[in-house]
Structures are given as structure tokens and as C-alpha cells.
Amino acid sequence: MSILTLRNISKRYGSLQALREVSFEVPRGSVFGILGPNGSGKTTLLGIVTDVLKADTGDFTLFDQLPSATQRRQIGTLLETPNFYHYLSGYRNLQITAAVKQRDEKDIARVLEIAGLSARQHAAFKTYSLGMKQRLAIANTLLGDPDVLILDEPSNGLDPAGIAEVRGLIKQLAQSGKTIIMASHLLDEVEKVCTHVAVLQKGKLLTSGPVNTVMVREDFVELACNDMSRLEVLLRQHPLLGNLALTGGVLQAFFTGAVDPSELNSWLAGQGIWLNHLQVRRKSLEAAFLEMTQN
Numbered sequence: 550m551s552i553l554t555l556r557n558i559s560k561r562y563g564s565l566q567a568l569r570e571v572s573f574e575v576p577r578g579s580v581f582g583i584l585g586p587n588g589s590g591k592t593t594l595l596g597i598v599t600d601v602l603k604a605d606t607g608d609f610t611l612f613d614q615l616p617s618a619t620q621r622r623q624i625g626t627l628l629e630t631p632n633f634y635h636y637l638s639g640y641r642n643l644q645i646t647a648a649v650k651q652r653d654e655k656d657i658a659r660v661l662e663i664a665g666l667s668a669r670q671h672a673a674f675k676t677y678s679l680g681m682k683q684r685l686a687i688a689n690t691l692l693g694d695p696d697v698l699i700l701d702e703p704s705n706g707l708d709p710a711g712i713a714e715v716r717g718l719i720k721q722l723a724q725s726g727k728t729i730i731m732a733s734h735l736l737d738e739v740e741k742v743c744t745h746v747a748v749l750q751k752g753k754l755l756t757s758g759p760v761n762t763v764m765v766r767e768d769f770v771e772l773a774c775n776d777m778s779r780l781e782v783l784l785r786q787h788p789l790l791g792n793l794a795l796t797g798g799v800l801q802a803f804f805t806g807a808v809d810p811s812e813l814n815s816w817l818a819g820q821g822i823w824l825n826h827l828q829v830r831r832k833s834l835e836a837a838f839l840e841m842t843q844n
């Protein structure tokens with residue numbers, strides 16, 4: 550079953566085309582990242598899906614059905630940080646939002662536990678760290694135990710510790726079977742938590758699908774030794790060498806087929822080259838993204 554299927558969604562703000570015929574599908578159980586630079590249309594897209602905005606053209610389904618209030622109640626949404634009361638505790642704040650959202654108050658203890666806030670639930674919100682504040686906002690989306698979460702830039706404005714906390718919570722929720730749809734402009738975040746991705750640029754969908762197949766990321770081998778020019782000459786003779794680049798004092802060798810690093814090492818040693826650095830690396834998601842957006 551598809552959780553969300555978008556078909557040719559377009560949206561304009563006056564003369565600005567914010568989304569152009571965007572279509573993709575979010576499978577159940579995925580952590581689906583909507584990735585794109587600032588202004589690429591991510592928030593607009595999530596706004597349409599959560600009924601805050603209307604698309605000009607195109608349509609979408611939720612749980613394979615036309616969207617309705619019933620479907621939306623199975624979705625927890627965090628588009629903007631909720632206006633929590635600073636002097637009230639985390640628990641009291643959730644009591645208020647549970648009443649507004651007509652969710653059962655009995656669920657509060659469960660969601661605080663998931664968000665790792667039970668021990669601090671009666672402390673004032675203003676005493677929470679940035680990461681705890683955002684975890685409370687995510688706990689808020691979990692009231693009523695929705696199957697799907699929609700989060701807009703969940704790590705935005707957090708310090709590194711907060712980013713790690715939120716990332717950990719998202720992974721934990723994904724493992725518990727929730728489908729998570731999140732907008733992000735952080736490639737690193739998408740790489741660390743997402744199983745699937747849709748890449749937007751200026752409102753246009755560049756690609757979508759599983760992260761590993763959408764962003765082609767070859768392995769490469771980093772090498773260094775005391776005689777870099779001889780190493781370069783030898784590597785250029787390797788039958789499987791594709792590209793070679795000197796970066797940060799090491800040679801990055803991209804091969805056109807699988808190369809065993811130990812065989813490469815002994816082949817070089819046989820030619821009198823003793824490596825002081827050999828590491829297999831993966832092209833970063835950032836490099837793959839830049840290639841994609843520049844094409």
C-alpha cells in the first residue's frame with residue numbers, strides 16, 4: 550500500500566511557480582526525505598499534503614484513498630514548532646495540545662516515554678535543551694499513535710547534540726514501523742536517516758526512489774605514499790582505472806569494476822610502491838547531489 554501518492558502537483562504564488570507537476574510515491578514503512586535547497590518547494594508540498602494549502606492542479610491520495618479528515622487523523626504533523634507555554638511543564642503543554650487535537654490524555658505518558666522525556670516531564674518547558682524542545686514537539690505529533698509522521702525540517706535550528714537526539718528519535722520511530730515523511734535541506738540528515746528520497750529543485754522533481762539507487766555513489770580508493778608521482782603513473786596503468794584525482798594530499802582512484810584493496814596493495818608493492826594510506830570510501834551524497842543538480 551502506498552502511504553502517499555502525488556500526481557502532477559503544481560502550485561503558483563502569483564508569478565512564482567513553486568511546484569511544477571510533481572509526482573512521486575511514498576511506500577509504507579519508509580523514511581522518505583524531501584530534499585532540496587531553500588526555496589525549492591518542500592514546505593509548499595507538505596502544506597498541500599496536510600491541507601494547509603491547495604494545489605492549483607494535480608491530486609494526491611493518502612493510504613490509497615482520496616484525502617479526507619479520517620485519513621489525516623492517521624498522520625502526525627510537525628510543520629512549525631508548536632507554541633508551547635514556556636512556564637508550563639512538558640506534560641502540561643501536551644495536556645493542552647491533546648485537548649485541542651481531541652486526543653486521549655492517557656496517551657501523554659506513552660509519547661513522553663518514546664521521546665525520552667519522562668524524567669523531565671514535570672519540569673518547565675523553558676528549562677529544556679533545544680533537542681528536548683524539539684523532541685517534545687515530535688512527542689506532540691505522536692499523540693493518538695498515528696501510523697505516519699510528516700515533519701518539516703525536524704533538525705532546523707538545533708545544535709549538534711540536538712540534531713543527534715532528534716535523529717535518534719526518528720530512527721527509533723522508523724524501527725517501530727512508522728512511515729516518516731520529512732523535508733530537509735541537509736544531505737547529511739537524509740543520508741543518515743532516510744531510506745527513500747525525492748529531490749526538488751526550483752519546484753521541479755529531479756528524481757525519487759530508494760536513496761541508494763537514486764543517488765548513484767561509486768566506491769573509490771584513497772591512496773598515498775612517499776612517491777606520489779610514481780604512484781599516479783602506476784595507477785594510470787591499472788586496467789580498471791576510470792578517474793584519478795589528487796585531493797588533500799591523497800590520490801582518489803575511481804575504478805570501472807570491483808577492485809580488491811588488498812590485491813591493489815600487493816600489486817603496487819610488487820612495483821616497489823609502499824603505501825602509507827589506503828582506504829576504500831564512498832562518494833558522498835553531497836557529491837552525488839551536486840552532480841545531479843548540475844546536470
Ligand SMILES: Nc1ncnc2c1ncn2[C@@H]1O[C@H](COP(=O)(O)OP(=O)(O)OP(=O)(O)O)[C@@H](O)[C@H]1O
Nearest residue numbers: 562565567585586587588589590591592593594734
Ligand atoms: N505564501 C507565499 N507567497 C509567495 N511566495 C511564497 C509563499 N510561500 C513560499 N513562497 C515561495 O515559494 C518558493 C518555495 O517555497 P517553500 O517554502 O515551499 O520552499 P522550501 O524548499 O520549503 O524552502 P525552505 O527550505 O527555505 O523552507 C520560494 O521561492 C518561496 O519564496
